[in-house]
Amino acid sequence: MENLHFEYEVAGNNFSQAGMASDAVKSTLKKMGIASEDIRRVAIAMYEGEINMVIHGGGGVAVIDIFFDHIEIKLIDHGKGIENIELAMTPGYSTAEDEIRALGFGAGMGLPNMKKYADVLEIESEVGVGTTVYIRVDFH
Amino acid sequence: MKLSKLIDALKATKVNVVDKDFEVTKGYCGDFLSFVMGKAPSGCAWFTVMTNINVCAVATLAEVGVIVVCEGAKSTPELVDKAKAQDVNLIETKYDIFEAVKRYIAAEA
Structure with a gap:
């Protein structure tokens, strides 16, 4: 089975838009019939990362790949780094x-x-260059 | 306890009540959103004084059953709109968090 691929722009310092990418992923997983406890883990882990991009990273891109048994989330920003x-x-x-x-x-x-x-x-990060966070959540 | 019973116990304003028969079984108190996401049990009543739009995002992701805004704080219009759009239960009470929880427990007994 092929994986589903999505990319979302995350705007920096915009708190009223923050969480929209996580929300979109959550809806997709729900439609796919993924167990709610797994969806909760994905949504929270991704939202925390998305918020970090908004607060510290000046925004960035969320790259999502959904496989039948897990999800991979890459959050890439070009902010100040850790x-x-x-x-x-x-x-x-x-x-x-x-x-x-x-x-x-x-x-x-x-x-x-x-x-x-x-x-x-x-987490890969370089001061002044940016941060990339890789999250993998397995579906149980 | 049913959400309608909690609303009575807190003399709460129904800002957005999607399901008054929703069964509230647990509670969580706190204002730092990461603590809520890390610890609030699914389906709980979340007692907070935060009223910005991110409260709804966190409630949705953490699957909070009802947001209880305490201390007579008023939900921002953005929060109300988002709660309506996402079908999140949102109520407001004049009681502080300690008093609100006491009333929750008394109503449950």
């Missing part, structure tokens, strides 16, 4: 500004949540 990925993975660590926190983001739980819900999470 200086210390290990530190960024620490629950509670955040570099978000106060106005971002006022919206309810910036708890420092984005990457830890992605790790919690993804079966594979890989």
Whole structure:
């Protein structure tokens, strides 16, 4: 069976549009009849990544490939990059500004949540160049 | 407990009630959206003071049963529109989160 391929633009610093790509993927998985617990894991992991692109990455592209037994999500931005990925993975660590926190983001739980819900999470980042996040979620 | 019973217990305003017979079985309190996504159980009543549009996105993704905006906070028009568009239950109460949860528990007993 061939995989389904989608690409979505994610706008930087636009919080009213944030989550639209995750929402679209969620709807697609629902139509495919994927189990709701798997959809929840995909949607949350991807939304956290999408929000990071909005807050830190100046927007970017979400590349989605859906296979019969798993989904691969690649989130690519050309933002400021992550200086210390290990530190960024620490629950509670955040570099978000106060106005971002006022919206309810910036708890420092984005990457830890992605790790919690993804079966594979890989982050490549270079300061001043950008970040690519790879998320794989297996369907159970 | 049915959503309609929770609405009575909280003397809540029905901003967008899709299904008043929805069975609320659990609750979650918090305003940081990542905590909600990480911990709120599916189908729960989510007690919060956040009122921006992202609240609906998070509620949808985490499959929250009903958003309970507390402290007399008013949902932003963007949040109301999104809740209507996505069929998300959204109610508002004048009670603070602590009082709202006490009333939830009392109604459940």
